[in-house]
Amino acid sequence: xxxxxxxxxSRVFTIEDKAxxxxxxxxxGQGRAMGPSxxxxxxxxxxxxxxxxxxxxxxxxxxxGERDLPTLPLEVRYTYTLSEMLRIGRKGCPLDAQIHMGKxxxxxxxxxxxxxxxxxxxxxxxxWAPGELGALEQGEDAVIxxxxxxxxxxxxxxxKLNLSELAAAAITREVIDVAICDSVQCGxxxxxxxxxxxxxxxxxxxxxxxxxxxxxxxxxDGGAIWASTNITTITAGNAPTALGCVGTRLAVLSxxxxxxxxxLISEILLGxxxxxxxxxxxxxxAIFSLGSTFTWIVADAGYIYFTSDITAAPxxxxxxxxxxxxxxxxxxxxxNNLVAVxxxxxxxxxxxxxxxxxxxxxxAVGVALTxxxxxxxxxxxxxxxxxxxxxTLDAGATWTExxxxxxxxxxxxxxxxGTPSVGYLAHATATPAGRVLRTINGGFSWYVLPxxxxxxxxxxxxxxxxxxAENPNVFFAGGLADNATDGYLxxxx
Numbered sequence: 001x002x003x004x005x006x007x008x009x010s011r012v013f014t015i016e017d018k019a020x021x022x023x024x025x026x027x028x029g030q031g032r033a034m035g036p037s038x039x040x041x042x043x044x045x046x047x048x049x050x051x052x053x054x055x056x057x058x059x060x061x062x063x064x065g066e067r068d069l070p071t072l073p074l075e076v077r078y079t080y081t082l083s084e085m086l087r088i089g090r091k092g093c094p095l096d097a098q099i100h101m102g103k104x105x106x107x108x109x110x111x112x113x114x115x116x117x118x119x120x121x122x123x124x125x126x127x128w129a130p131g132e133l134g135a136l137e138q139g140e141d142a143v144i145x146x147x148x149x150x151x152x153x154x155x156x157x158x159x160k161l162n163l164s165e166l167a168a169a170a171i172t173r174e175v176i177d178v179a180i181c182d183s184v185q186c187g188x189x190x191x192x193x194x195x196x197x198x199x200x201x202x203x204x205x206x207x208x209x210x211x212x213x214x215x216x217x218x219x220x221d222g223g224a225i226w227a228s229t230n231i232t233t234i235t236a237g238n239a240p241t242a243l244g245c246v247g248t249r250l251a252v253l254s255x256x257x258x259x260x261x262x263x264l265i266s267e268i269l270l271g272x273x274x275x276x277x278x279x280x281x282x283x284x285x286a287i288f289s290l291g292s293t294f295t296w297i298v299a300d301a302g303y304i305y306f307t308s309d310i311t312a313a314p315x316x317x318x319x320x321x322x323x324x325x326x327x328x329x330x331x332x333x334x335x336n337n338l339v340a341v342x343x344x345x346x347x348x349x350x351x352x353x354x355x356x357x358x359x360x361x362x363x364a365v366g367v368a369l370t371x372x373x374x375x376x377x378x379x380x381x382x383x384x385x386x387x388x389x390x391x392t393l394d395a396g397a398t399w400t401e402x403x404x405x406x407x408x409x410x411x412x413x414x415x416x417x418g419t420p421s422v423g424y425l426a427h428a429t430a431t432p433a434g435r436v437l438r439t440i441n442g443g444f445s446w447y448v449l450p451x452x453x454x455x456x457x458x459x460x461x462x463x464x465x466x467x468x469a470e471n472p473n474v475f476f477a478g479g480l481a482d483n484a485t486d487g488y489l490x491x492x493x
Contacts, residue, residue: 247292
């Protein structure tokens with residue numbers, strides 16, 4: 001039976017201006033969290049006359065009300081120094097709050113001093129009220145506390161992760177990309193899911209004689225059972241490059257084929273899919289999609305393609321106008337704001353959905369940029385083959401290196417965020433040995449997984465990570481096994 005958390009075993013951290021690589025968490029040693037609350041929407045019954053009794057009605061359905069915003073009251077000692085809570089409230093900008101719960105750790109250790117964390121994101125101070133400030137008699141002598149009411153955008157829990165290798169016997173070739181293509185389902189429109197159950201991993205082809213086409217591994221139960229299929233649109237001996245979820249379809253890119261292949265996700269899971277090839281691409285390397293109607297693919301020589309229908313030929317948005325370097329990663333925050341990176345420090349971005357792409361100087365001259373994540377219109381995070389991580393807060397006008405354990409050695413291959421606070425970084429040491437690092441404060445600090453005891457199953461490198469947007473405690477990662485031959489797939493949960 002799980003142990004119950006007790007009130008003395010929690011501590012409060014706040015992050016002014018919200019979690020991010022430049023915003024340090026502040027330990028509120030003289031504060032405590034009160035009881036949070038989150039209304040998920042009341043039910044209004046739908047009634048019809050009861051066919052069995054006059055004068056009676058039966059409930060045939062319900063209408064769910066709109067979900068409220070979560071609230072979190074804090075209580076902080078009112079001291080002779082200026083009140084931080086009053087200052088932040090008057091400033092009127094958002095903050096994040098985290099409640100760290102543990103027993104035997106150092107409560108001030110943000111990354112390691114907890115067993116569980118309650119994350120409260122995008123909050124505003126909606127009310128500030130200190131207790132009675134004066135006394136008229138000795139019996140009214142009392143400690144003065146500030147009552148601080150927070151209303152936020154999201155609230156969730158973070159737990160320590162275990163890492164487990166998946167499908168080790170079946171995956172015999174290097175995994176080059178992974179994706180989670182799922183959404184929360186309550187069973188009305190499909191199989192119930194928490195949004196983290198359907199995942200895919202693509203491996204390299206076999207170049208032995210006879211050559212075998214690339215294999216796609218898939219699961220519909222969160223990784224307990226895996227099956228595989230061949231990508232028939234990729235010629236045996238040619239390599240796939242990346243994969244991505246595009247609405248109800250899965251798209252697989254192949255630089256060697258100068259094409260993509262797609263199939264319906266539902267049919268892949270049933271083992272009845274038909275793969276269809278779409279040409280019109282020159283050296284495609286990476287894909288980013290916001291659903292069935294907004295998809296971008298970056299390619300060699302600075303080419304950038306857009307498609308509103310993955311089944312049709314793409315539109316060329318940039319034929320190497322912004323850069324002639326090979327572009328290898330792309331991410332965006334909406335249909336207008338995207339950033340792509342690639343060889344020789346190449347960084348290009350758009351503010352209008354790709355009608356115009358512009359180049360900025362990247363953070364590492366002459367070094368290939370291997371991963372990118374757009375956290376905001378002007379806040380980007382990139383990783384490099386030099387094993388370094390950088391961020392910008394001004395759309396590339398200036399860059400700042402973010403150190404992490406082992407940075408500056410080996411290679412970083414991917415960086416992803418499941419939520420604004422929780423992110424994952426793929427880094428391989430020079431040994432080589434692949435590692436996954438985690439952040440729970442938006443990239444301000446990173447630490448090597450797993451938390452606490454245990455180790456990551458041995459591997460040579462992690463090529464790609466897919467973080468579940470519905471649960472910050474779930475990710476899949478794929479790469480090369482520690483024998484430099486087999487594929488490798490690991491789940492954090």
